[in-house]
Amino acid sequence: MLDPLRLTVLAVAGFLAGAVNGVAGGGSLISFPTLLAMGYSPVAANVTSALATLPGYVGGLVGYRDELGTVGPKVRQLAAVSVAGAACGSAILLCAPAEQFRSIVPVLVLVSVIALALQGMVAGRLGKARAAGGGRGLLIGQFAVSMYGGYFAAGLGVMMLAVLGAFVAADLHRLNALKGALSLLVGSVSALCFTAFGPVEWIPVAVMSLTGLAGGRSGVVLARRVPPRYLRWLIVGAGLVLSVALFIR
Numbered sequence: 563m564l565d566p567l568r569l570t571v572l573a574v575a576g577f578l579a580g581a582v583n584g585v586a587g588g589g590s591l592i593s594f595p596t597l598l599a600m601g602y603s604p605v606a607a608n609v610t611s612a613l614a615t616l617p618g619y620v621g622g623l624v625g626y627r628d629e630l631g632t633v634g635p636k637v638r639q640l641a642a643v644s645v646a647g648a649a650c651g652s653a654i655l656l657c658a659p660a661e662q663f664r665s666i667v668p669v670l671v672l673v674s675v676i677a678l679a680l681q682g683m684v685a686g687r688l689g690k691a692r693a694a695g696g697g698r699g700l701l702i703g704q705f706a707v708s709m710y711g712g713y714f715a716a717g718l719g720v721m722m723l724a725v726l727g728a729f730v731a732a733d734l735h736r737l738n739a740l741k742g743a744l745s746l747l748v749g750s751v752s753a754l755c756f757t758a759f760g761p762v763e764w765i766p767v768a769v770m771s772l773t774g775l776a777g778g779r780s781g782v783v784l785a786r787r788v789p790p791r792y793l794r795w796l797i798v799g800a801g802l803v804l805s806v807a808l809f810i811r
Contacts, residue, residue: 572766579618580779583742583781606763615715652756
């Protein structure tokens with residue numbers, strides 16, 4: 563059992579992670595390092611964070627229910643590649659040596675942050691692909707980011723938002739709705755794999771899930787009031803700090 567202070571820290575981290583996922587993605591960049599700081603192994607922190615942030619996506623989708631109706635065709639188009647990618651990534655994580663995962667974590671965090679920072683430039687260079695609805699490039703990109711999400715939960719929303727923003731012509735709120743639906747799908751597949759075969763810490767999952775659900779709904783309210791560019795750069799800054807800290811560690 564965890565003491566009251568640790569339970570409080572988990573509750574706050576779960577709420578903030580859910581809120582950040584509702585805003586623009588990257589909530590696991592809060593929950594994952596919190597679990598690391600509490601002494602859980604990198605693999606256990608990763609799989610626990612993946613399960614704990616899942617309800618936050620549900621809360622975010624409730625807030626984006628109007629936009630979700632407009633991106634339904636894209637959700638259906640990308641569902642199969644998302645499931646396949648998540649299953650592949652989860653299988654790699656569970657089968658690969660834990661030490662290998664520990665060494666690559668700082669790089670994965672840094673890659674996810676850079677992807678979001680460069681989203682605008684990439685989107686400008688892929689204007690034709692966006693006009694055509696993404697095409698094959700969107701399917702390949704979504705499979706890759708879903709495999710990344712199945713392997714490493716932290717930064718999934720950031721990476722997915724970067725890919726969708728590069729290929730899909732839509733405003734940030736619609737992209738967030740699409741990202742939320744697909745992230746929930748990827749997270750659900752990973753959760754099934756991790757529940758059956760992964761080292762899940764269930765008390766943190768329970769605490770962070772409850773507060774994350776409320777945080778996801780609150781994050782959507784914030785996202786509607788704050789300019790999108792500020793949200794992106796806030797997450798980029800926090801991610802860079804985390805990446806540097808992990809490299810030092």
